[in-house]
Amino acid sequence: MIEARMSTFTAEATSLPLSAAQLGVWFAHQLDPKAATYNLSNYIEIHGPVDAEALKQAIRRAELECGTFDVRLREESDGPRQVPVDRASPGLQVIDLSGRPDPLADARAWMAQDQSAPVDVLHGFLSVDALFKLGDDHYVWYNRCHHLLVDGYGGALFTNRVAEIYTGLLSGTAPSGSPLGELGDLLDNELSYRTSPDFDGDRAYWVDRFSDLPDAVSLAEGESAVARQAFARQHSLLAESELQLVRDLARNSRTSWTVPVIAAVAAYLHGMTGSSDIVLGVPVSARRSAVAQNVPGMVSNQLPLRLSIQPGMTVSALVRHVAARLGELLLHQRYPYEDLRRELKLVGDNRHLFNVSVNILPFGEDLRFAGHTTTTRTLSTGPVHDLALTIYPGTAGSGLQIDFDANPARYTEDEIGAHRLRFLHFLRNLTTAAPDTPVGRVPMLTDDERTTVLDTWNRTERPTPGTGIVTLISRRAALTPEAVAVICEGIPLAYGDLESRANRLARRLIALGAGPERLVALALPRSTDLVVALLAIVKTGAAYLPLDPEHPAERIDFVLRQSRAVCVVTTESIATTQLAAAAADVHRLTLDSPRTVRETASLSAAGLQPDELLATPRPDHPAYVIYTSGSTGTPKGVMVTRAGLANIVDFMCAETAMTPDDRVLAVTTIAFDIASLEVLLPLVTGAGIVMATDEEMGDPVTLGRLAAAHGATTLQATPSLWRALLETDRQELRGLRMLVAGEALAKSLAETMREAGSQVINGYGPSETTIYSSVCPVEEGWNNSIGRPVANTQVYVLD
Numbered sequence: 001m002i003e004a005r006m007s008t009f010t011a012e013a014t015s016l017p018l019s020a021a022q023l024g025v026w027f028a029h030q031l032d033p034k035a036a037t038y039n040l041s042n043y044i045e046i047h048g049p050v051d052a053e054a055l056k057q058a059i060r061r062a063e064l065e066c067g068t069f070d071v072r073l074r075e076e077s078d079g080p081r082q083v084p085v086d087r088a089s090p091g092l093q094v095i096d097l098s099g100r101p102d103p104l105a106d107a108r109a110w111m112a113q114d115q116s117a118p119v120d121v122l123h124g125f126l127s128v129d130a131l132f133k134l135g136d137d138h139y140v141w142y143n144r145c146h147h148l149l150v151d152g153y154g155g156a157l158f159t160n161r162v163a164e165i166y167t168g169l170l171s172g173t174a175p176s177g178s179p180l181g182e183l184g185d186l187l188d189n190e191l192s193y194r195t196s197p198d199f200d201g202d203r204a205y206w207v208d209r210f211s212d213l214p215d216a217v218s219l220a221e222g223e224s225a226v227a228r229q230a231f232a233r234q235h236s237l238l239a240e241s242e243l244q245l246v247r248d249l250a251r252n253s254r255t256s257w258t259v260p261v262i263a264a265v266a267a268y269l270h271g272m273t274g275s276s277d278i279v280l281g282v283p284v285s286a287r288r289s290a291v292a293q294n295v296p297g298m299v300s301n302q303l304p305l306r307l308s309i310q311p312g313m314t315v316s317a318l319v320r321h322v323a324a325r326l327g328e329l330l331l332h333q334r335y336p337y338e339d340l341r342r343e344l345k346l347v348g349d350n351r352h353l354f355n356v357s358v359n360i361l362p363f364g365e366d367l368r369f370a371g372h373t374t375t376t377r378t379l380s381t382g383p384v385h386d387l388a389l390t391i392y393p394g395t396a397g398s399g400l401q402i403d404f405d406a407n408p409a410r411y412t413e414d415e416i417g418a419h420r421l422r423f424l425h426f427l428r429n430l431t432t433a434a435p436d437t438p439v440g441r442v443p444m445l446t447d448d449e450r451t452t453v454l455d456t457w458n459r460t461e462r463p464t465p466g467t468g469i470v471t472l473i474s475r476r477a478a479l480t481p482e483a484v485a486v487i488c489e490g491i492p493l494a495y496g497d498l499e500s501r502a503n504r505l506a507r508r509l510i511a512l513g514a515g516p517e518r519l520v521a522l523a524l525p526r527s528t529d530l531v532v533a534l535l536a537i538v539k540t541g542a543a544y545l546p547l548d549p550e551h552p553a554e555r556i557d558f559v560l561r562q563s564r565a566v567c568v569v570t571t572e573s574i575a576t577t578q579l580a581a582a583a584a585d586v587h588r589l590t591l592d593s594p595r596t597v598r599e600t601a602s603l604s605a606a607g608l609q610p611d612e613l614l615a616t617p618r619p620d621h622p623a624y625v626i627y628t629s630g631s632t633g634t635p636k637g638v639m640v641t642r643a644g645l646a647n648i649v650d651f652m653c654a655e656t657a658m659t660p661d662d663r664v665l666a667v668t669t670i671a672f673d674i675a676s677l678e679v680l681l682p683l684v685t686g687a688g689i690v691m692a693t694d695e696e697m698g699d700p701v702t703l704g705r706l707a708a709a710h711g712a713t714t715l716q717a718t719p720s721l722w723r724a725l726l727e728t729d730r731q732e733l734r735g736l737r738m739l740v741a742g743e744a745l746a747k748s749l750a751e752t753m754r755e756a757g758s759q760v761i762n763g764y765g766p767s768e769t770t771i772y773s774s775v776c777p778v779e780e781g782w783n784n785s786i787g788r789p790v791a792n793t794q795v796y797v798l799d
Helices: 020-031 052-066 103-115 152-171 183-194 197-209 240-252 258-273 315-331 337-343 413-432 447-454 469-479 495-511 528-540 553-563 572-576 594-601 642-656 674-685 700-710 719-727 747-756
Strands: 039-046 071-076 079-084 092-096 127-135 138-146 232-238 277-284 301-308 356-360 372-380 387-393 400-406 484-488 491-494 519-522 543-546 567-570 587-590 622-628 636-641 663-666 688-691 714-717 737-740 759-764 774-777
Touching (some): 020 337, 039 152, 103 372, 138 152, 197 337, 232 240, 240 413, 258 301, 258 315, 258 413, 277 315, 301 337, 469 495, 469 642, 484 495, 484 528, 491 495, 519 528, 528 543, 528 688, 553 636, 572 587, 622 642, 642 674, 642 759, 663 700, 674 688, 688 700, 700 719, 714 719, 719 747
Parallel strands (some): 543 622, 663 688, 663 714, 714 737, 737 759
Antiparallel strands (some): 039 138, 127 138, 232 400, 277 301, 484 491, 622 636
């Protein structure tokens, strides 16, 4: 009997301590005691007749050998304890379903209901067994055990021992194999470890390995979520021929077949996230002594396998790297993960070192009951807080079974399915790739996904705008001449006046040599004059070259000389200060000088006729030139065509559904290409521009007041400015149509914008591709996407 067993704990105590692993489960269970996530369950199909009474005896004898299952838990002053009792399980329940139309389905339904039922760990049955008769030669043995009692290794050990005893009972001989070890011996073994130098050495290894607290990479978006419900599972089967390829790769790398599988998961995570610092959870038995290896119980561990993966790493180098790091992990596998979390101060915030785990179960292939073959099905291996891949050999000759278990709070069924198919595709490609193939070159997308990304998403063709920007704005001016086109510092400029002034200035610029394939620089303060000048340059057929007067004089001089601008439109103040030392040979047209005012006023305000232009503008002529900093720090000119500009403006008209009732608060420096959208988009739709001055555009509070004062409905800004604006929590900004571009948009900020705005659009693209290359509506469930290509363009991601 249990009481007669001799060990440090059982010989002198009526209650036993919990192992470190048991304590981890105990405290985790207390967070949600009504959850069934710590119920471990599986069933074994026995392909042959079963003697129910003999199986009942075999289960009971195995329980008595170890004592693991004959305990009750209780809370004492110093914490939870486990108390040995005569019997803690209800015994084998026998259920005859052989007369049912689909007995296996009925058995599975029964098991699913039992497995999903919460267990009262102080008063309920922590272990349950049931035998289902499906037919004379077809039985199912089901076992459900709380993780507090046993881990996966211990469960398999117990199952194998039951099979040995059962076979012996039916043959009338002594069971083969050795009796199971005792629970007390397992606890003795752990106590010896925790008081040994090995424990201190393992602790030092793990703390040093993770002292920098790497981010836990996940395939899901957003914050981690506690597993409060049953995980979602999808199955896949790797054929025997495909498993052989895995074995071949392992043999060539002089390691076991499990290593390439783990390497594939790590490389997949690297490829999907772009992270080079990959940490996977790897369950281990934590049994390094002969005693521990023969006792069912809960001492297993799940440790972080940290890998460094680069796209240029070869397949063979990847497998060797994983083998080396896995070898280190196994040497230090007994140090409890929960101890490591406490050492790193992660427990209070419920933080983990990994999200994705890989559990490879190499046992259970040849389990037989009195000579009858079996098929083992794992139903639950414990909680899944993110994504867990459980990989185990299938039935004889059937390759590998791969279960994708996911936290339904983190992944949808469609997302699990997509990862399942994509990973299997990647694994097959990895095992057939040449050893010197860079990991980044191993195809990851499935054929259907590749077609979608390269073809379907790039089908953006639609008719190009038949009317140019200049004509559209002129039509607006003719239709609603009194409507406000621009307002700055409280001074409005009507569409009719904008058109007249731009026509006069255009004639003045043509006289100075402005025309197609020539550049006219703009160096003006933020004002209505800036909009007039930009439109006037476009009317001449020339390209505008925006300059920021606040840039260093050396940069302005370089840009003016390198661009060979025919003139620079500016003010007397800027011409005599910021431009004083810049490209003296470039003509200055100072809009506020008496001479310019007088000469421009004398010119016709009527629309320009084709014969007044130096040449006829073509769609492929430059519309503007933006100088970026360049990769080397030297300013680099980027030319955008008139067709490209007209295309993005036409596209954004449709995306925003902007109308003449809208007001766009313009806050972007003219030297930044997205500023062109702030000016031209409202003008072609008949909306109004609220031009923030240089002083106003840097103050979030002032911008909020400006938006309210003029009824702004639309604002485009970088994420940095949006964050500053929304931190003020000003009601004036709520309900805006929000365009965001220029920097990566964080999901937290996107959510804040979505809650505050009436519409949020994330735009992405370098200057070379005409303001935006792609746009994405930021809606519920947005996952950091940059969206789809704009009309009449294609987007490709190159490595």
